[in-house]
Amino acid sequence: MILVVGATGFLGSTICGMLARQGRSVRAVVRSSSDPVKVQALRDLGCDLVEADLKEPASLKLACAGVDTVVSTATTTLRDQGVDSIPDVDESGQLHLVEAAREGGVRHFVYVSFPSDLDGDVPSPLAKAKRAVENALRSSAMTFTILQPACFMEVWLGPAIGFDYAGGSAQVFGSGDAPVAYISLVDVARFVVASLDHPAARNVTLPLVAQNVSMNEAVRTFEAVSGRTFAVRRVPIEALEQQLAAARSPLEQSFGTLMLGVARGAAQQMDERQAAFGIECATVEEYARRSVTPIATS
Template sequence: MKNTIVVAGATGNLGHSICTELIKAGTHVKAIVRDSSDPLKVDALKKIGVEIIEVTQFKEKELTPICQGASCVVSAVTGLHDVIVNAQLELLHAAIAAGVPRFIPSDFSSEFTNIPEGENRNFDLRKEFGQHLEKSSIKATTIFNGCFADILRYNTPLFNVKGQTVAYYDDKAYWKIDFTTMDDTAAFTAKAALDATTPRYLRIASFRVSPNDLVALSEQYKDKRFKLVDMGSMEGFSAYNKIQRAQDSAGEDELYPKWQQAQYLYSMFLVHHEALDNDRYLDLMWSKVEDNI
């Protein structure tokens, strides 16, 4: 009998990739989608063999029958408080009511458990949901993947191809930053969803590079050695982010306002994995940094 995995947020890039990996493994996948979802994205899921279940409201009563018979619920939703806390709580309660033994929350990020409150708004939302998750009866597994590797193509201060610079803070030019591609994250998550023995936390990275490493890579793959730029202290960076947030109240209703983007950069230099669980599933092949810059 096939395993059944329920995926929420399946029309997003990560959610779709997780569904794809689960289908490849011969899993029965149920995707919870809102009736307002992009029909092209829904059709793309249908074409790979995903069972689509549309809901009008993301409420426990409507979600519970969908979760029945599943061995794990995977959340790949994105959003602000109404999604990360409120909607995921409805999904969590539905999973518990349906007797689902395991839950993977939408915590795909840096290891925010070690980041103080107020330093990253979006991580604070995940911590708030996590408090509810810890009190629940379900077995949960969070997957920390560091940063998604595609950020290296966005001309952020960390690796600015247009400006040909690489940034660092304090004395962290040698600080290793965790990066994982979306495909690698999805492949690992699919394995974890089918693994009844997963611990509370799993930590992965396709590759780990420092600002100094990025300078060397720029010379090799961008045909010019980028300039390493000292951006000042982490303390000053934190204070700057708080000022920018206080001056942009409208940004509280946006998923990625400029100050939130800066908070992500701050988090990259604040925490990184001490150890990796990459070898938990030995058949996975991890992407290389050379293919992502």
Template structure:
């Protein structure tokens, strides 16, 4: 039986991935910095990416490592997880003879001039040069990330959006299924992209969110300035890659999976 070790297994995407891997029949282990009881077919192992403690033991016997752990916008800790942690994980995986490491990144990291994105590009480079057969999957923004951003704006009483910025949110359940497929097919030695099933403007997304939430907020249309705004409006956060997800923004807002949509059998 193929053994898969997952970092970031307690996160939003991680929980969905663990469920998919268990359902597919893999021997599944997940990394945690503190001791956890096994449940749902997952064995938890104690390791810390930021210190390297426990990583050798965690990767021992693993055929595949699915590296989901991230720490965006947390200053020095971001670097410790994204760069130092990835390097330490690669070293342990190389020593253990891991056959495939899958790294999850973000669509547009190499084209959008944003500090965190630059960190992800550096982490991708570590994976490519790390001496372990690899695959990199760049995903578009999660539904939850977009919804949380809108929720934050709503608290201030106004929704500020650049109407020229396209969005292509993806559901973590769709991405989790795609990642399980990447695990099954083996290392690609290439970067691929994965996005949601539809592209809409940020203004369309926010107006649908307000309608479903039953909220009344003015929508202020403001262009994001500078190089960042130009990169956003150029569509660098979206992708035409196929396959794509199935769960739309409207599905997510309604609490539906793709199979719950009217007309689906």
């Protein structure tokens, strides 16, 4: 049995779909507050649903009962911080999950983190949370797979961060000339699924990257694919530094650190261990082609 924590998110639900199509037994964690449409989609996949919450350790013990493998993609970064927070969920909650899995006899734990290169000069609350969970896994008796994917295309080249490809506009951090490592969430899901059986995934911390592209290059790619000129709003590094200095909440501090890291450049070389999986990742151009509808030309 494979337990997926974060199953109602884009990455988690994609993983559940891939596992279900392979005929695997999947137990998906949902909450009482979960979107009913997303819950039904998991049910339609044939997933066994279990109600649990990272903020409620007792519920995690029940969720882990009889489970061989845990996959955790859960994060609060795109959720209501009034209900969930990075310290409560991304750090304490994930640590509770690691402990519940260890006590429950789980053999393999797959955790989706991010590269330490993005931690910032002063590690953000999200970075501290990720490293704490990574360290807990390394010191546990479980086999672990820590995946550190680069910037998600669907997030950093998507509307949530001001890259509005549907509206033909983009927010660019810094000069936009610094290369940034990207990877599609769909490909991260493929690596997660592959790591369940691949011998190269045992007790490793594996960075994942598809392509290094500057934000300006990404804008030009989307312009070429869509056939329209984007309106570009540039946010100077100085403004990002001021924004980070004024940040008070863990979410503001974490995203401020990440945005500044992207502005300064977050290139990443592919780890040779990634190639061993034989997974060909989508490029930014391929992501653009599946994301936008080209403008008809006469």
